[in-house]
Ligand SMILES: Nc1ncnc2c1ncn2[C@@H]1O[C@H](COP(=O)(O)OP(=O)(O)OP(=O)(O)O)[C@@H](O)[C@H]1O
């Protein structure tokens with residue numbers, strides 16, 4: 001059993017190339033037992049690549065990786081697990097029809113003679129959950145569990161396999177505030193048990209709340225490695241982006257015009273009930289609430305991906321046909337969806353193909369698409385959003401997570417919509433670019449566009465929105481103006497708000 | 502600078518084509534003779550025409566096994582209506598219209614009734630040929646105007662180029678542009694890459710698929726016309742088994758059976774490869790059963806090879822990294 005402070009993992013001069021692209025050009029990282037270690041850096045800095053090497057997904061090209069006094073066996077996920085390294089992915093992959101205990105012990109069930117000892121498995125699972133500070137019921141099914149709780153099950157599974165280094169790549173990106181707190185509790189329990197946690201996050205406030213050590217990467221190299229007491233937010237940001245950032249939410253006062261989007265009593269019994277609100281030209285309205293409160297479903301219904309049973313959607317006073325994205329796009333509505341991998345992007349297609357996908361009019365000659373114009377369009381957005389890629393024709397799946405998100409944004413912003421609906425627009429985007437995205441959204445509102453923004457990041461909601469609509473369990477529970485909104489009020493409404501409002 | 506030959510499916514298929522040509526001309530007397538080359542082109546004309554439609558279908562993630570039955574039904578209608586006194590131009594139009602309708606029915610059943618395209622077109626494969634049988638029975642109609650039966654069989658002037666070749670080349674360029682250089686083609690690829698993302702991109706997936714099915718039927722109708730005149734024969738078992746050649750040509754040409762990937766020039770190379778192998782075997786006087794077996798092997802290779810190539814690449818990368 002490792003003692004607190006023991007050196008568990010050391011990486012020195014680790015390198016990794018993908019074809020011509022250099023992802024890591026010599027990174028160092030030291031991890032001790034009983035430590036929560038944050039790995040920070042701009043999009044494409046190489047954070048996920050580091051974790052994937054440790055998880056056995058990628059083989060490093062050079063450098064030394066040692067676990068205690070042993071050399072790390074690289075390039076095999078099974079070997080990584082056997083060496084005590086476990087990865088918790090952003091989207092857990094539980095078997096939804098199995099119980100939590102079954103999920104924890106899948107493939108390694110405790111045996112009683114020839115039979116599986118489920119009673120023992122349940123006791124064990126319950127003990128692990130209690131240790132993590134989240135007393136889930138081991139007998140319940142995984143289906144219906146929130147993402148945060150699914151992550152807890154994955155962590156329990158990791159512990160049951162005697163993992164002592166736990167990797168988490170942006171574990172909080174898809175969580176709402178209260179769930180983030182829960183995950184932090186779990187991370188603290190891991191720390192108390194002398195495990196090491198390495199996690200990546202672009203939410204810097206969280207990073208400073210929970211971590212003991214911060215390693216900053218830039219362009220595939222380690223820039224600094226400090227105990228949290230010896231650094232601060234400004235310093236970290238400067239190390240990440242290479243310059244000072246003054247304003248995070250550059251809110252501008254825009255002229256607010258007539259009603260652009262009017263939602264009346266929209267209901268889809270499975271997801272949301274009697275939702276009514278308006279968005280005016282030049283206005284940014286935020287939909288706040290917990291993950292799963294029905295916000296994304298409302299956005300999807302407006303854009304026509306899903307149908308709704310009653311109610312109406314009006315654009316500039318005219319009824320919008322339901323269930324038709326084609327009709328929505330004809331009214332110049334754009335929806336930047338929540339799930340970039342499944343909904344937002346064609347992962348095997350090139351960056352240029354993705355960015356031009358909704359803008360064929362812009363790149364069309366008389367009959368055929370003009371590749372030169374497509375290249376220029378892609379270049380414009382690469383510059384605006386500082387998207388990092390080797391070649392325009394590279395498939396988006398080879399881009400880092402944040403750069404994929406920027407590509408989805410570019411794809412829809414390029415359509416120059418009148419009504420812009422964005423669902424978690426800055427998920428996975430680094431601080432520097434986040435400010436750029438916020439500026440772009442503000443500028444869009446400044447041009448008289450109506451913006452409806454769904455975000456689980458409260459500072460983003462409070463910093464950007466003119467008006468905040470809070471949803472809870474499919475109901476609208478509050479509507480707050482910019483001046484009356486506070487963090488406390490939004491959280492209170494999202495968690496305990498009365499559905500009568 | 503280091504010159505690296507990239508091991509991709511597109512380069513391998515070209516290499517394979519050249520290998521077959523070399524091997525065939527070494528083992529036979531007249532493989533590369535002008536008559537035989539002309540034969541290869543005209544023998545593959547129906548396959549090529551149908552492949553121009555089927556490539557779009559496979560790229561959207563669907564399949565059509567009924568193309569050869571559509572060809573037969575169209576051909577039977579052509580013969581039947583001509584024999585019953587319809588002018589030849591009308592008989593031709595009927596053939597193409599019937600093909601188009603058959604394609605539309607496939608598309609409708611797949612998208613609106615939501616039956617898988619494999620199940621639907623296995624069904625219509627039997628159905629359309631069954632109707633053709635109902636119309637002509639065992640009769641054969643082989644009296645057609647000379648102008649039309651010569652077309653596609655004769656060569657241009659004294660050259661070895663069959664008259665149908667320029668038309669096929671024009672079609673090839675046109676459909677290549679349609680697939681790679683128009684919004685329609687981009688949407689076709691997008692649907693195959695991710696049907697869900699396609700919906701979020703505002704593509705009417707159902708309508709698009711119906712169009713592609715209908716278009717495939719249309720092309721099969723045209724193939725029916727060519728087949729009828731090339732052999733001067735309208736009968737119910739015309740083109741039996743051609744669907745396998747069409748699909749293997751597409752897959753050989755690098756179209757992914759899972760959708761989302763494919764190039765027009767790859768498919769043309771695939772058709773030529775299938776046609777060349779067939780011609781080689783014929784010249785060597787290898788019988789029909791063996792030719793079918795070879796088609797089967799080609800089909801298997803074309804499905805397995807891309808997967809194997811990817812595995813080999815991964816293994817190579819691993820080996821390089823370890824050294
Ligand atoms: N499979 C791959 N093929 C080609 N290039 C890749 C691949 N995976 C990563 N890269 C490249 O390596 C670099 C580092 O990517 P990585 O995913 O590690 O970044 P990251 O720090 O996790 O960024 P983000 O904050 O956006 O998640 C990027 O430039 C990326 O394009």
Ligand SMILES: [Mg+2]
Pocket residue numbers: 047048049169400401402
């Ligand atoms: Mg990443």
